[in-house]
Amino acid sequence: MRGITASRADGMTIGQISELTGVNIETIRYYEKIRLLPPPLRAANGRRIYGSTESRVLAFVRRSRELGFSLDEIRALLRLGGPGKASCREVRDIATLHLDDIRAKISDLRKLERLLAATIARCSGTTAPDCPVLDILDVQRRN
Amino acid sequence: MRGITASRADGMTIGQISELTGVNIETIRYYEKIRLLPPPLRAANGRRIYGSTESRVLAFVRRSRELGFSLDEIRALLRLGGPGKASCREVRDIATLHLDDIRAKISDLRKLERLLAATIARCSGTTAPDCPVLDILDVQRRN
DNA sequence: GCTACATCCTGTAGTCACTACAGGATCAAG
DNA sequence: CTTGATCCTGTAGTGACTACAGGATGTAGC
Numbered sequence: 001m002r003g004i005t006a007s008r009a010d011g012m013t014i015g016q017i018s019e020l021t022g023v024n025i026e027t028i029r030y031y032e033k034i035r036l037l038p039p040p041l042r043a044a045n046g047r048r049i050y051g052s053t054e055s056r057v058l059a060f061v062r063r064s065r066e067l068g069f070s071l072d073e074i075r076a077l078l079r080l081g082g083p084g085k086a087s088c089r090e091v092r093d094i095a096t097l098h099l100d101d102i103r104a105k106i107s108d109l110r111k112l113e114r115l116l117a118a119t120i121a122r123c124s125g126t127t128a129p130d131c132p133v134l135d136i137l138d139v140q141r142r143n
Numbered sequence: 144m145r146g147i148t149a150s151r152a153d154g155m156t157i158g159q160i161s162e163l164t165g166v167n168i169e170t171i172r173y174y175e176k177i178r179l180l181p182p183p184l185r186a187a188n189g190r191r192i193y194g195s196t197e198s199r200v201l202a203f204v205r206r207s208r209e210l211g212f213s214l215d216e217i218r219a220l221l222r223l224g225g226p227g228k229a230s231c232r233e234v235r236d237i238a239t240l241h242l243d244d245i246r247a248k249i250s251d252l253r254k255l256e257r258l259l260a261a262t263i264a265r266c267s268g269t270t271a272p273d274c275p276v277l278d279i280l281d282v283q284r285r286n
Numbered sequence: 287g288c289t290a291c292a293t294c295c296t297g298t299a300g301t302c303a304c305t306a307c308a309g310g311a312t313c314a315a316g
Numbered sequence: 317c318t319t320g321a322t323c324c325t326g327t328a329g330t331g332a333c334t335a336c337a338g339g340a341t342g343t344a345g346c
Binding site: 173208 | 333
C-alpha cells in the first residue's frame with residue numbers, strides 16, 4: 001500500500017532532481033535562497049532531500065521560466081496554485097498581462113528587424129567610404 | 144572665423160548633453176567608466192565638458208542600443224567607424240549577426256505567444272478547480 | 287554677502303536571474 | 317585507503333544600467 005502522492009522519484013539528492021527537472025543545481029539552491037522554493041528536508045549529513053512534490057513544483061517553475069514568466073510572476077502563480085482556493089481568474093490575469101508583454105516585444109523586434117534588414121540590404125559589402133549601416137546609426141554623419 | 148567642426152552644441156555640461164541625446168547622466172558616466180567613451184575634457188572646477196563630436200558619438204551609441212546592439216558590438220562599430228579605414232564589410236557582418244539574433248528571438252517569442260494565447264483561450268475565468276493555465280505549466284498536475 | 291536650490295563630482299550598492307568559483311566535508315567504488 | 321564524484325556554504329561576477337550617499341561647486345534672488 002503506497003502513499004497517495006508517492007512515486008518512484010522520492011528521496012532524491014539535489015543532483016538527481018536537477019537531472020530529472022533539467023534545472024541547474026546552483027539554480028535550485030538559488031531558488032531556495034530567494035525563498036521561491038521552501039527549504040527541503042535534510043539528511044543526517046546535512047544534504048538536501050527532495051521528493052516527488054518538490055520535483056513537480058520545480059518542473060512547474062522551469063516550464064514557467066521557459067515561457068518567460070519572471071520569478072515574481074511565478075511566485076504569484078505558485079501562491080495561487082497553492083493551498084486550494086486557486087482562482088482561475090487571477091491566474092488568467094497574470095498570464096494575460098504576460099501575453100501582452102510578449103506581444104509588445106514581438107512588435108518592437110519586428111520593427112527593428114525591418115529597419116536593420118533594409119539597411120543591410122543597401123550595403124554593397126565593398127570598402128565604400130560611406131556605409132549605410134553606420135549612416136543609419138549616425139544620423140548626423142553627413143554634417 | 145569659427146572652427147571647422149564647431150557647432151552650436153559645443154561646451155556642454157553633462158546635463159546638457161544628456162538632454163540633447165536623451166542618454167541618462169548616470170549612464171554617460173557609466174559609459175566613460177567602462178571605457179566605451181573616452182574621458183572628456185574637464186573644466187577648471189573638474190566638471191566634464193562635451194562638444195559636438197562627443198554628442199555625435201553618444202547619439203550613435205543611443206541609436207545602436209535602441210536597435211538592440213550590445214555594448215560590446217557598439218564598441219566594435221565605434222572602432223570600425225573610427226580613424227578612417229572603415230570596412231563596410233565588417234560593419235555589415237556585425238549587423239547581420241545581430242539581425243540573425245533578432246530573428247531568432249522573434250521566432251521564439253511567436254511560439255510562446257501562440258502557446259500562451261491558446262492556453263488562456265481555454266480559460267473560462269470562473270473558479271473552476273482545474274485551470275488550463277496552471278495545467279499547461281504543471282504537466283504532472285493530473286497524477 | 288547670504289541663503290536656497292540646482293547641478294555636478296566620486297564611489298558604492300542594488301537590480302534580475304542566474305553562473306562560477308573557493309574551500310571544505312562527505313560519500314561510494316575499487 | 318585512496319581516488320573522484322557529489323555535496324555544503326558563502327562570495328563574487330555577469331550586462332546594462334539605476335539609485336543613492338555625501339560632498340563640492342554654480343547660479344539666482346534678496
